[in-house]
Amino acid sequence: MAKRVKTDKPQNLSYRIKSINIEKLKGINNCPISFPEDKSVTAIMGINGSGKSTILHALSCVFKPLEKSSKENNRFSDFFTPHNENNWQDSKFSVVFRAGEIKYNGGTVSFEGIAIDDKKDIIYGKDKRWTPVYARRLERESIYIGLQNLATLADNTGASRYAEYKRVDIYEKTIKDKMILALNKILDADYKDLFECHTLKGNKKFIGMVKGDIEYTEHTMGAGEKRVFEIVKHVYSGKLNRNGYLIIDEIDVLLHERAFQELISFLIKESKAMCFEVVFTTHRESVINFKNQINIISIWNIGNGIEAYPGVSADALRQITDVEPDMVNVFVEDNLAKTAINILIESEGLNDKVDISLFGSAENSAVILSGLKLTEKRIDTSLAILDGDYYITPPEKTKMVNKVLSGTDKRVEKEEVLSRIFQFNLDITDVKGSPEKNHRLWFEAIDENGVTDNDKTMFVNLKKHSQSIGALTDYHDYYPELARRARLDNIEYKVLNFISKYSEKWDFYIRDIRVEIHKAIAVI
Incomplete structure (x- = not known):
C-alpha cells in the first residue's frame, strides 16, 4: 500500500x-x-x-x-x-x-x-x-x-503470610466478560469470575478466580494458568x-x-x-x-554470531548441522520429492554417495544453503530442490534469496546460493498440488501394452483406481485418495516408480537434477 x-x-x-x-x-x-x-x-x-x-x-x-x-x-x-x-x-x-x-x-x-x-x-x-x-x-x-513473575504463591514457601486477604472486584463487567471468554477458550475451562486479592497485612496483591463452582487464588494456581491470565489481562487493560x-x-x-x-x-x-x-x-x-x-x-x-532468518522453522536450521561432508547433500521440500530422488539414485546406484534431507517450505531452500555458506561449509556438493510449482523463474528465486541474505555486501554469497537451487520440471504449475497433478496425468497416460508382465497386474489395478478419482480442487489429496481406493501402502513410490520405468516424462521431470547430482559427485 x-x-x-x-x-x-x-x-x-x-x-x-x-x-x-x-x-x-x-x-x-x-x-x-x-x-x-x-x-x-x-x-x-x-x-x-x-x-x-x-x-x-x-x-x-x-x-x-x-x-x-x-x-x-x-x-x-x-x-x-x-x-x-x-x-x-x-x-x-x-x-x-x-x-x-x-x-x-x-x-x-x-x-x-x-x-x-x-x-x-x-x-x-x-x-x-x-x-x-x-x-x-x-x-x-x-x-x-x-x-x-511466572511463579505463583503455590511455589512460595512463605505463602502462609498471605493467608488473610479481602476479595476486591477491580474489573469492569464488560472487560471481565471479555477476559473470562478468552480464558475459557484458551484453556478450555469454565471460569465464572475473576477478582483480585488484597492482603490484610502488608500490600500484597494476587489473583483470584472462580472456575466451575470452585473459588481459588494463586495459593493453588498453576504457573501456566497464571501466565495466560497475565497476557489476557494486559490485552484488555486499555x-x-x-x-x-x-x-x-x-x-x-x-x-x-x-x-x-x-x-x-x-x-x-x-x-x-x-x-x-x-x-x-x-x-x-x-x-x-x-x-x-x-x-x-x-x-x-553460527558460532561467531547469530543469523536471523525470516519465515522458517528451527527444524530447518538444524539440518545445516547434519550435513554429510563426504556426500552429495540433496535438500527437498517434502516426502514426495524425497521419494522421487530416492527412485533416481536407486536406479543409478548412487545410494552411498547421496544423502537426502527435508527442508520444508520452498523459502527454506535459501536458508539451508545460506547457512552452509555463512558457516564456511562447501555448498558445491549440495543441492536444494524445489517442487517446481513456486519460485520457478530466476527473478522469483532471486527475490526469495534476497529475503534471507540481505545487504549489498553479500552479493557473492547470493550468487552462490542461487547457483545451488534447482527444481523438478512440470507441465502444469498453476493448480494446488501441481506436482501431484502432473504425476497423475503422466501415470494415467502410460500405455499398458508397454508395461512388463511382472508389473502389469499392479499397474492396471492402480491405473483403474486413479482414473476413478474425479477432478480435485486440491491435488494434494490425490495420493491419499488413491491409497484409500487401492488399499495400498507406499502409494507415492508405486506411482513414481511406474512413471520412471514407462513414461518419457520421467527424464523431463528429473533431467536437471540428475545432471547436477552427477556434477556434485565428480567434485567430492
Missing part, C-alpha cells in the same frame, strides 16, 4: 519498528531483523542461548511510555546490569521506524503508514552511559511480560489500545499444545482489532502453523 506524504504533523502521529539492527549486544553482532507492515504479531524462534531474549530486551528499551520517561522493564539497566565480566560498554543497535497515523472509523482503529519529512532513525548504545536519554525516546506504550506494544518472553512456557495454539490465535485476532503489536519468543516449532498470519523469525547461532 502506497504511503501518504504528510507535510503537516498528523494529530495522532505514532511510530512502529520497521527494522532493528543489533550491531553489538551481548553475544549478538550485526544481526538485522525486519518487521513487515502487514503483520501485527512477530514470533522469534530459536534454541536456548541463541539470543532470543536479548533481542526482546533491546525491543523493550526502544520506546518511552506515555506521559513518563521510563518504567519497570523499559530501561537498559533492567536487562543489561553491569557486572565484573561485562559493563556493556560499546553495546549498540539501531532502529528504523515506520511512521503512521492512528485512524478511527466507527468502532475500528487502524495504523495508517505515512511518509514524513523528519525521518526517525535512532541509534541506541552505551558509551559511558546509555543513549538516547530515556525521556527523548519516541513515545509508545509497551508492556513486557517476562519469566520473573494500555495497548492505540498502537501499544506487547512483548512476551517464552510465551509457550508450561502451556500444552492446544492452549498454545489458542493463545496465538487470540493475540492475532485482538492485535488486529485493537491496533497493537505483539512480539514474543518461543521454542514451540508448531508456531510455523501460523506462518501466513504472523511474522516468524528464526535465530540460529
Whole structure:
C-alpha cells in the first residue's frame, strides 16, 4: 500500500519498528531483523542461548511510555546490569521506524503508514552511559511480560503470610466478560469470575478466580494458568489500545499444545482489532502453523554470531548441522520429492554417495544453503530442490534469496546460493498440488501394452483406481485418495516408480537434477 506524504504533523502521529539492527549486544553482532507492515504479531524462534531474549530486551528499551520517561522493564539497566565480566560498554543497535497515523472509523482503529519529512532513525548504545536519554525516546506504550513473575504463591514457601486477604472486584463487567471468554477458550475451562486479592497485612496483591463452582487464588494456581491470565489481562487493560506494544518472553512456557495454539490465535485476532503489536519468543516449532498470519523469525547461532532468518522453522536450521561432508547433500521440500530422488539414485546406484534431507517450505531452500555458506561449509556438493510449482523463474528465486541474505555486501554469497537451487520440471504449475497433478496425468497416460508382465497386474489395478478419482480442487489429496481406493501402502513410490520405468516424462521431470547430482559427485 502506497504511503501518504504528510507535510503537516498528523494529530495522532505514532511510530512502529520497521527494522532493528543489533550491531553489538551481548553475544549478538550485526544481526538485522525486519518487521513487515502487514503483520501485527512477530514470533522469534530459536534454541536456548541463541539470543532470543536479548533481542526482546533491546525491543523493550526502544520506546518511552506515555506521559513518563521510563518504567519497570523499559530501561537498559533492567536487562543489561553491569557486572565484573561485562559493563556493556560499546553495546549498540539501531532502529528504523515506520511512521503512521492512528485512524478511527466507527468502532475500528487502524495504523495508517505515512511518509514524513523528519525521518526517525535512532541509534541506541552505551558509551559511558546509555543513549538516547530515556525521556527523548519516541513515545509508545509497551508492556513486557517476562519469566520473573511466572511463579505463583503455590511455589512460595512463605505463602502462609498471605493467608488473610479481602476479595476486591477491580474489573469492569464488560472487560471481565471479555477476559473470562478468552480464558475459557484458551484453556478450555469454565471460569465464572475473576477478582483480585488484597492482603490484610502488608500490600500484597494476587489473583483470584472462580472456575466451575470452585473459588481459588494463586495459593493453588498453576504457573501456566497464571501466565495466560497475565497476557489476557494486559490485552484488555486499555494500555495497548492505540498502537501499544506487547512483548512476551517464552510465551509457550508450561502451556500444552492446544492452549498454545489458542493463545496465538487470540493475540492475532485482538492485535488486529485493537491496533497493537505483539512480539514474543518461543521454542514451540508448531508456531510455523501460523506462518501466513504472523511474522516468524528464526535465530540460529553460527558460532561467531547469530543469523536471523525470516519465515522458517528451527527444524530447518538444524539440518545445516547434519550435513554429510563426504556426500552429495540433496535438500527437498517434502516426502514426495524425497521419494522421487530416492527412485533416481536407486536406479543409478548412487545410494552411498547421496544423502537426502527435508527442508520444508520452498523459502527454506535459501536458508539451508545460506547457512552452509555463512558457516564456511562447501555448498558445491549440495543441492536444494524445489517442487517446481513456486519460485520457478530466476527473478522469483532471486527475490526469495534476497529475503534471507540481505545487504549489498553479500552479493557473492547470493550468487552462490542461487547457483545451488534447482527444481523438478512440470507441465502444469498453476493448480494446488501441481506436482501431484502432473504425476497423475503422466501415470494415467502410460500405455499398458508397454508395461512388463511382472508389473502389469499392479499397474492396471492402480491405473483403474486413479482414473476413478474425479477432478480435485486440491491435488494434494490425490495420493491419499488413491491409497484409500487401492488399499495400498507406499502409494507415492508405486506411482513414481511406474512413471520412471514407462513414461518419457520421467527424464523431463528429473533431467536437471540428475545432471547436477552427477556434477556434485565428480567434485567430492
